[in-house]
Amino acid sequence: MPETPSPAPLCLLFDSDGTLVDSEILLAEVMADVLTEYGLPFTARQYMEEFRGMRFYDIVDTQQRLHGTLSEDNLTHIEAVMRTRMQARMEAELLAIDGMPEALDSLTDYPKAVVSNGPDHKIRCAMTSTGLAHHFGEHLFSAYTLGVWKPDPGLYLKAAEAMEYPPERCVVIDDAAVGVEAGLAAGMQVIHLNHFPDEEATPDSAIAIEHARELPAIIARLARDVVKTTTA
Missing domain, CATH: 3.40.50.1000 (HAD superfamily/HAD-like)
Known part of the structure; x- marks a missing residue:
């Protein structure tokens, strides 16, 4: 045996x-674009220096405390837009x-x-x-x-x-x-x-x-x- x-x-x-x-710089750029579009000013540099590896909603919560609270519908939409854009960039560039x-x-x-x-x-x-x-x-x-x-x-x-x-x-x-x-x-x-x-x-x-x-x-x-x- x-x-x-x-x-x-x-x-x-x-x-x-x-x-x-x-993927970090791709994520940083996508997140900066999307959050800023929805009234939460954010830069790719901020992500790389302060938030690498952190949960998306923890990052959003931090920005809301600084710049104002968004509705649940907006938060759900922000994540969906961010994930869609990130996937497209990953498939093309990662x-x-x-x-x-x-x-x-x-x-x-x-x-x-x-x-x-x-x-x-x-x-x-x-x-x-x-x-x-x-x-x-x-x-x-x-x-x-x-x-x-x-x-x-x-x-x-x-x-x-x-x-x-x-x-x-x-x-x-x-x-x-x-x-x-x-x-x-x-x-x-x-x-x-x-x-x-x-x-x-x-x-x-x-x-x-x-x-x-x-x-x-x-x-x-x-x-x-x-x-x-x-x-x-």
Whole structure:
């Protein structure tokens, strides 16, 4: 009887926007255009400097406190317009983060999932548009589906449970502060893909990298550490 292969020592949980795909500037531009059209002055620079990775409605709430409250109908319409414009731009312009396709090709032995604050259809569009979908299959976890948003650790914890891995054997790969915070609070190992090292600090308990090419070596080291611990 053939032996059942041992499960991989680690499960990799990837954020989407800014981590797997280079969508942050597209989102910043679309959000700035749409919010400003509806009387909530907002710039792409604001998004990149203050709100990266945050839930859309949290951003809108902040702007409403500064510029006035909109009706529920307007809020629903704003999100619909923003999502439609964003999808069109993703389908036409979206690219994978530099080096990420090659990194993922080197990590085929590990189970992987996408864990995002975005809605499911946006995650699917991003993976399909950039040719990364085959790395994740149906392992796509949306805050909108699960009802919990980063920086709440619950989103990463629910993904880990669905992947059947304990938190301590999960590695979060995330570029945004809210995602790094969520991963650490979930008791997971966290790799911070820090695109702005001169402006954004990485917590001491996370691992900072500046390029996706660094991922395979770090994952291999973390996996060796897990194997040593479990066989000691």
